Amino acid sequence: MIRQLPIRQRIRKGIVLVSFLSFPLTMNFLSPYVIVDGAAHGIINGSLIMFGLMFLSALVLGRAWCGWVCPGAGMQEILEPVNIRPVSKNVDWIKWAIWIPWVTLIAWLAMRAGGYSRVDFLYLTETGVSVDAPVKYIIYYGVVLIFVGLAAFAGRRAGCHTICWMAPFMMIGRWIRNRFGWASLRLVADSSACSDCKLCNKHCSMSLNVSAMALAGNMENAECILCGACVDHCAKKVIRYSFSGSK
Ligand code: SF4
Numbered sequence: 001m002i003r004q005l006p007i008r009q010r011i012r013k014g015i016v017l018v019s020f021l022s023f024p025l026t027m028n029f030l031s032p033y034v035i036v037d038g039a040a041h042g043i044i045n046g047s048l049i050m051f052g053l054m055f056l057s058a059l060v061l062g063r064a065w066c067g068w069v070c071p072g073a074g075m076q077e078i079l080e081p082v083n084i085r086p087v088s089k090n091v092d093w094i095k096w097a098i099w100i101p102w103v104t105l106i107a108w109l110a111m112r113a114g115g116y117s118r119v120d121f122l123y124l125t126e127t128g129v130s131v132d133a134p135v136k137y138i139i140y141y142g143v144v145l146i147f148v149g150l151a152a153f154a155g156r157r158a159g160c161h162t163i164c165w166m167a168p169f170m171m172i173g174r175w176i177r178n179r180f181g182w183a184s185l186r187l188v189a190d191s192s193a194c195s196d197c198k199l200c201n202k203h204c205s206m207s208l209n210v211s212a213m214a215l216a217g218n219m220e221n222a223e224c225i226l227c228g229a230c231v232d233h234c235a236k237k238v239i240r241y242s243f244s245g246s247k
Pocket residue numbers: 065066067070071072073159160161164165166167
């Protein structure tokens with residue numbers, strides 16, 4: 001028997017699937033290359049603006065972008081029927097090993113260009129469509145193949161854990177949020193209601209030990225993307241969304 005997904009999870013999966021299908025339009029605004037090229041020419045471009053917005057969104061919405069909007073989510077979640085194996089948390093550092101030199105390069109190029117001197121949201125996307133030339137098709141299929149391949153062979157959302165250049169912007173944002181403890185979107189758990197059935201672990205998009213988090217009454221985890229699968233699959237209603245500050 002095929003178990004039906006909770007309605008909220010069906011909506012979420014529908015949104016990230018549409019986002020993935022729209023990726024030929026949006027790719028350049030999430031590109032690790034366009035921001036580098038823009039820095040070298042002193043141009044604030046679509047990617048820089050989008051990554052800045054991701055950082056700002058994390059100050060109030062945590063990593064909800066990752067759970068609810070990102071095309072990378074859609075392209076990996078469609079592989080879940082093929083490989084739902086959890087990804088080890090031992091590989092989470094890899095994205096930082098990519099992100100730190102990349103951001104350093106962007107800062108260095110921008111300084112060499114004498115700083116940012118103009119804003120062009122459509123920089124390198126003059127037609128408004130990201131994939132509009134043969135070479136861009138190659139880049140598009142390359143990016144999709146890497147994410148899909150990782151999800152298929154390494155496990156659930158393996159690309160999010162390892163190679164994503166966007167996640168650290170949001171992780172830094174939610175870290176700052178937690179330092180100040182201001183009100184924002186997060187998960188809270190009533191540990192006394194938890195039966196330790198571990199169903200939430202099975203459904204967690206990021207392969208987290210959610211039952212341990214719920215039992216400890218601490219749902220804060222830098223890899224949590226607020227997808228809500230643990231909220232929606234828990235029969236005991238232990239976990240819920242909350243817009244609140246941290247203690
Ligand atoms: S970790 Fe990266 S690829 Fe995964 S959902 Fe977040 S931004 Fe998208």
